Amino acid sequence: NAGVMQNPRHLVRRRGQEARLRCSPMKGHSHVYWYRQLPEEGLKFMVYLQKENIIDESGMPKERFSAEFPKEGPSILRIQQVVRGDSAAYFCASSPRQNSGNTIYFGEGSWLTVV
């Protein structure tokens, strides 16, 4: 029962380093979404990708953040030159087609701590 797989589950980075978070969608799912949850806040949409395409990155910070979903391999969320404010839980989700609300499945999340 392979759900959405995220790794690493926990990541500690020093300020200025890079963080790479990986997400393998559920089998048969070609749509991937990244959400960020800051402490004491709700999840916030970051980016929506299909294989090799960024569909909507309106929730991504303008600098230092990028996402990709290559033809082969997992989706990657990359954060360059991390700052303390990037400390959060990053959740990946996938769906078999464009999400209509209840067709989306979340991974267990990657917890980033910037020290």
Place this chain on the structure above:
Amino acid sequence: RKEVEQDPGPFNVPEGATVAFNCTYSNSASQSFFWYRQDCRKEPKLLMSVYSSGNEDGRFTAQLNRASQYISLLIRDSKLSDSATYLCVVNNDYKLSFGAGTTVTVRA
């Protein structure tokens, strides 16, 4: 203004009690509505969809009021295992907007 606003609680109730809470959303064009459950340091999990006609799933009852733009959740006969944070979620196209959550603690 936040897209989805929830009373953070916490609601601390004894086993067997009924607890109810709601949320409001700002976008009147929102298309679908859900309650999710999130346990501490876990991913959010879909609890139930919410419809204007109201719907039940076991001990859980959800209601949507489109005119007032609020969504409610009622839990009857609370169990210890119901202790969690309940997230009000609104869908617009493919984007989910989450409330910050309402924390419920059920005590023995």
